[in-house]
Amino acid sequence: MVRCEVCNAELVADDLSMGVCPECSVPISSTNREALLKASNLDESVPESRIQQRSESKSAVEPCNTCGNPIPVDDFHSGTPCPACGNDPRTAETPQDSPPSKTPSVAVVSPVEEESPKARSVKLSIVTGSGLGRFLDVPENTPLGRDDFLKAIGNEVSGVEYISSEHLKFLRKDEFLYVVDLGSRNGTSVNHDECTANVPKQLNVGDRLVISGGGSVFRVEDFEGAKSKPRFRILDEKTGVSYVIRESHPRILVGRQPDGGPTHPLIEDIYSHRIAIGESKESVSKELLVISRKQFELRHEMRTTGQNGPMKELFVITNFSGNGTVVNGSNLQGEGEAVEIGTSSLPIIIDIQETFRWRIEEI
Structure with missing residues (x-):
């Protein structure tokens, strides 16, 4: 089936x-x-x-304004009842005995605060800007826009001014979480994959969510019913910017343009963060040039030790840069030269030209 x-x-x-x-x-x-x-x-x-x-x-679909269920455009505009909640999808229905909430739709929460069991929400973290590392508790099935984010975080993340008045919403289908771009002007992307307006895109813990064309960068930290969470991350020690290593993507190419593709998100976010906190674009861009277009490959693997030995979990770091990559003090110079380090030996320290120092560590 x-x-x-x-x-x-x-x-x-x-x-x-x-x-x-x-x-x-x-x-x-x-x-x-x-x-x-x-x-x-x-x-x-x-x-x-x-x-x-x-x-x-x-x-083409439009989300139901009551429950967020995707509705074909023709049915939406004709007022055909939503098959999920039975209401007119064009208007948001509020129960008669429940007065409208006066609290902001996005709230900043402490990592130790407990979420209400009645309200489903998505926990995001700010990836760049002066609010780096702060958490946002974002409700599901609620259109979110510029004013919501400004009330919650102000200008602590760059690019908030480019978020549309109704930019996106999060919705749930069974145990899966989705983000829906509501036809925003500057768009929404998940892990460099642009969202199509009004078409749900699935989210997982650890996904990188970019709102307003690259200005506002968040990470999905948690949501109710999440099946799994990333265990490891790469952390830039100077800025605190990090990139999670997801089990669904165990092979990572790090560089300014690895394989001719987009800049790796870790490097992109380091750049965005340093600009957001006041450094000049010229100085940051010049410093980033020490990183090769294809600097190194990181693989997370499980291997057997010996013919019938137990499984061993490890990271394999392979250098592809002519300038070399230093891993735990070992200078990998040749292209394809690699080192294997077990996860029991974390953290792993990666140095790039004595300019960047990254840590692979357990979250």
Whole structure:
């Protein structure tokens, strides 16, 4: 049985002709498409291009203003009752015996404060700027915008002024958490992957959430029902900026433009943070040039020791820079030269040209 990754509705082969889930109108993922084709022996009968065209014509959705459930645009504007909550999706319904809350929709909380068991929320941390390391307790199913963030954090994170008045919202489907960009002017991205307006994008603990085109950077620290949390991170000792190592991405290429792709988020966030706290762009940019486009590769692995020995958890750091990478005092000079260090020996110290000092440590 193949199910929609957003609303969990059962998908059948006939849905391929539309290219979207019949319940929530979210495009059928490539994984589900392949599963449906395989189950129905339709490998050649439903071309990818046709599915993509139909998907584009049907993928526009609007979130229900009461529960956040994605609603096809036509149903939304016609006032067709939301299948999830039964209300008119165009208007937010408030229970008669519950007066509207007067508290800000985003609240700063201490890491030791307990969250209300009745209110589902997402805990974010500020990744760059003067508020680095502070936590935000963000409610689900509530449109959030510039005023909400300004009330909670002011200018402690750069780029708040570029957040739209209604920028995004967080919603839950079963045990999964999603962020929905509400058609904002400057966009939202998750781990360098741009969100499509009004289409839910799944979030996991440790994901890097960028709001307003790169100005405001947050990290998903926790949410109710989260299945797993990252165990390790890379920390820049000078700034305190860090990047979590997620088990779903055990191989990390660190550099200014590794493999011709975007700058690694750790370096990007170090730059953004130092600019936000007042350093000049020229001096920071010049200092970052000591980092090669492809500096080193980090792999998190499990290996057996010996023929029948126990499993060992370790990090493998491989140098790709002509200027070398120093790991725990060992200078890796040649391209491809590597060192293996067990997680029991953490922290691992990585030095780049005596300018940057990073720690791989357990969170």
